[in-house]
Amino acid sequence: MNWDFGLTSLAGGLLVAVQPINLLLCFVGVVLGTLVGVLPGIGPVVTISLLLPITFGMEPVTALIMLAGIYYGAQYGGSTTAILLKLPGETAAVLTTLDGNAMARKGRAGAALGISAIGSFVAGIIGTLAVVFMSPALVSVALSFGPAENVALMVLGLVAAVMVAQGSPVAAVAMLVTGLLLGTVGTDISTGISRYTFGVPELLDGINFVVVAMGIYGFGEIIANLESASAAPQQKVTGTIGSVYPTRDDFRRSWKAVLRGSFIGSAVGFLPGLGTSAGAFAAYTTEKKLSKHPHLFGTGLPEGVAAPESANNAAAQTNFIPLLTLGLPSGAVMALMAGAMMIHGIVPGPQVMTTRPELFWGLIASMFVGNAMLLLLNLNLVRIWVRVLAIPYRVLFPIVMLLCAIGIYSLNNSAFDILLAAIFGVIGYIFIKLRLEPAPLLMGFVLGPMLEENLRRAMQLGRGDPMVFLQKPISAGLLAATAVIVVLVIGLPALRRWRSTAS
Amino acid sequence: MADLTNTIPDIEVAEGDAASGARGLPVSLLAGGVFVLLGAAFVIFGLDYRLGDLRSMGPGMFPVAAGTLLLLLGTGIAVAGRKGAERLSVIAFRPLAAITASVLVFALLIERAGIVIAAPLLIAGVVLATGQGSWKFALAVGAPLTVASVVIFPVLLGVPLKVLP
Numbered sequence: 001m002n003w004d005f006g007l008t009s010l011a012g013g014l015l016v017a018v019q020p021i022n023l024l025l026c027f028v029g030v031v032l033g034t035l036v037g038v039l040p041g042i043g044p045v046v047t048i049s050l051l052l053p054i055t056f057g058m059e060p061v062t063a064l065i066m067l068a069g070i071y072y073g074a075q076y077g078g079s080t081t082a083i084l085l086k087l088p089g090e091t092a093a094v095l096t097t098l099d100g101n102a103m104a105r106k107g108r109a110g111a112a113l114g115i116s117a118i119g120s121f122v123a124g125i126i127g128t129l130a131v132v133f134m135s136p137a138l139v140s141v142a143l144s145f146g147p148a149e150n151v152a153l154m155v156l157g158l159v160a161a162v163m164v165a166q167g168s169p170v171a172a173v174a175m176l177v178t179g180l181l182l183g184t185v186g187t188d189i190s191t192g193i194s195r196y197t198f199g200v201p202e203l204l205d206g207i208n209f210v211v212v213a214m215g216i217y218g219f220g221e222i223i224a225n226l227e228s229a230s231a232a233p234q235q236k237v238t239g240t241i242g243s244v245y246p247t248r249d250d251f252r253r254s255w256k257a258v259l260r261g262s263f264i265g266s267a268v269g270f271l272p273g274l275g276t277s278a279g280a281f282a283a284y285t286t287e288k289k290l291s292k293h294p295h296l297f298g299t300g301l302p303e304g305v306a307a308p309e310s311a312n313n314a315a316a317q318t319n320f321i322p323l324l325t326l327g328l329p330s331g332a333v334m335a336l337m338a339g340a341m342m343i344h345g346i347v348p349g350p351q352v353m354t355t356r357p358e359l360f361w362g363l364i365a366s367m368f369v370g371n372a373m374l375l376l377l378n379l380n381l382v383r384i385w386v387r388v389l390a391i392p393y394r395v396l397f398p399i400v401m402l403l404c405a406i407g408i409y410s411l412n413n414s415a416f417d418i419l420l421a422a423i424f425g426v427i428g429y430i431f432i433k434l435r436l437e438p439a440p441l442l443m444g445f446v447l448g449p450m451l452e453e454n455l456r457r458a459m460q461l462g463r464g465d466p467m468v469f470l471q472k473p474i475s476a477g478l479l480a481a482t483a484v485i486v487v488l489v490i491g492l493p494a495l496r497r498w499r500s501t502a503s
Numbered sequence: 504m505a506d507l508t509n510t511i512p513d514i515e516v517a518e519g520d521a522a523s524g525a526r527g528l529p530v531s532l533l534a535g536g537v538f539v540l541l542g543a544a545f546v547i548f549g550l551d552y553r554l555g556d557l558r559s560m561g562p563g564m565f566p567v568a569a570g571t572l573l574l575l576l577g578t579g580i581a582v583a584g585r586k587g588a589e590r591l592s593v594i595a596f597r598p599l600a601a602i603t604a605s606v607l608v609f610a611l612l613i614e615r616a617g618i619v620i621a622a623p624l625l626i627a628g629v630v631l632a633t634g635q636g637s638w639k640f641a642l643a644v645g646a647p648l649t650v651a652s653v654v655i656f657p658v659l660l661g662v663p664l665k666v667l668p
């Protein structure tokens with residue numbers, strides 16, 4: 001059993017990752033990821049949902065390698081759009097639009113793309129190393145958890161994840177609870193009673209999470225995009241690209257930003273809920289604070305591209321830590337990954353590393369491979385990605401519509417699922433209009449059944465006394481941490497208001 | 504972190520309706536109302552299932568408890584946000600109806616008429632009804648997409664999809 005920690009296990013994983021089929025699908029994943037990262041109208045959530053049915057016949061590890069590649073590949077692609085169009089292809093690339101596009105306007109688009117690709121690569125490697133070194137420790141702690149600790153952990157993970165996300169924290173918790181409730185639709189595992197099915201036989205197995213994801217993120221977002229798309233003229237790609245290899249001066253100015261960005265991104269991405277955007281934001285502000293010439297940020301500094309791009313890629317890797325070690329998805333994409341694991345018969349949690357080491361370490365090792373592929377793809381194929389950018393949205397969205405419709409049908413060969421997805425499309429549009437972020441709903445939906453099952457078991461073991469959660473030290477600690485986060489998130493803005501009125 | 508996007512200078516957020524000046528109800532009041540309705544629905548229907556007790560929770564316990572929590576959260580959101588500054592902007596009924604109807608038609612036809620009928624109708628529906636293009640444009644996008652979807656899904660990937668009526 002030398003799987004249990006560190007580099008020997010990683011070497012074993014590397015053997016899995018370099019199997020031809022895994023290499024091929026890793027490549028497919030990162031290419032598709034870059035593609036959807038480049039395209040502003042379509043994101044990794046829809047893409048992963050679309051490809052999930054295709055992975056049914058694959059080995060679980062192969063499926064996860066491809067789906068993960070889509071996610072971190074999208075982080076690379078998002079920067080291309082940010083630099084060339086001043087539009088974030090992915091939300092995490094928002095800060096890259098500042099200095100990246102300024103560089104492009106000065107005719108240095110190629111250098112900006114090169115810095116971003118190289119920075120992303122270094123960060124991807126550092127982020128993945130963080131996954132390698134942190135996972136065994138977390139797993140060894142989490143393996144000893146009983147139902148009470150599991151419940152406390154899920155509460156902490158979910159609450160922390162949704163409360164620090166954008167928007168109102170209370171509304172995010174409400175979305176999370178809505179997700180938990182939607183997760184109860186179907187046959188109750190413990191008693192066999194069907195809940196909220198209203199006599200519809202198709203609902204007995206519950207609602208498929210892909211239907212929810214595609215409805216909300218696919219159909220719902222298309223409706224919202226069409227609302228404004230007709231008014232927006234086709235964007236023109238900024239200037240000429242030039243050489244993608246940065247100059248010696250670019251390197252000198254940005255290597256520290258890359259390293260700092262990687263570490264900040266790794267740390268931020270690991271915390272539940274603080275996704276890739278928060279990492280990029282933290283890295284950019286840090287770089288600006290440390291700089292001798294902060295006023296020049298936004299005018300096309302290479303370090304202003306390097307910092308946020310490194311951070312969002314590092315965060316994209318460490319985002320996997322809570323899912324792979326604790327079974328906690330820290331966002332919409334990770335919720336889908338959790339669902340993908342369940343479809344392939346793997347319950348996300350600490351036991352994955354010990355019972356399925358080839359899957360655990362194979363997936364992590366594939367991230368090194370995938371990042372190397374992405375570096376080459378992004379340095380050499382920039383001109384192809386630029387042509388992708390020229391596809392107008394009115395061509396793109398019918399393609400996405402059809403792929404979603406066929407993809408949903410092929411999940412279970414069920415036309416009912418398409419109807420359901422159409423309903424979730426309307427719901428998703430309503431969420432957008434009401435400024436409600438849908439990621440917490442998806443997370444609650446995926447984790448709901450596990451939370452309920454663990455809650456029931458914990459209460460049974462505690463003979464019906466809810467104090468069981470406070471009598472066990474670990475679960476009490478986790479719940480205390482949850483309380484601290486709630487107080488901080490609700491209390492801090494109030495404190496800030498108080499300070500600003502006081503000064 | 505809560506107001507991340509607001510603190511970033513000089514970035515246009517792609518929310519086309521933010522400045523449209525439409526004056527509807529506050530979004531937080533409406534959001535709270537939606538949560539109240541959802542929570543109430545799950546509680547009301549959930550009471551049909553056995554609640555059990557804390558020691559052995561029945562199928563109704565978890566959804567009724569979560570539904571009650573949602574009801575309370577929704578009430579809080581609605582009360583706190585009843586005078587919120589952000590108002591509901593205009594609902595884009597045309598794309599909403601066009602996309603939803605096209606998907607519903609696709610769902611009804613896919614098992615009866617097959618992909619060669621359902622796919623072009625979906626494309627035509629979403630292109631024409633949303634006003635994104637002409638008949639010619641719908642044909643130019645729809646025809647190759649239909650062919651591609653037949654080639655990719657049933658033929659290459661072996662997805663059991665009905666092709667012809």
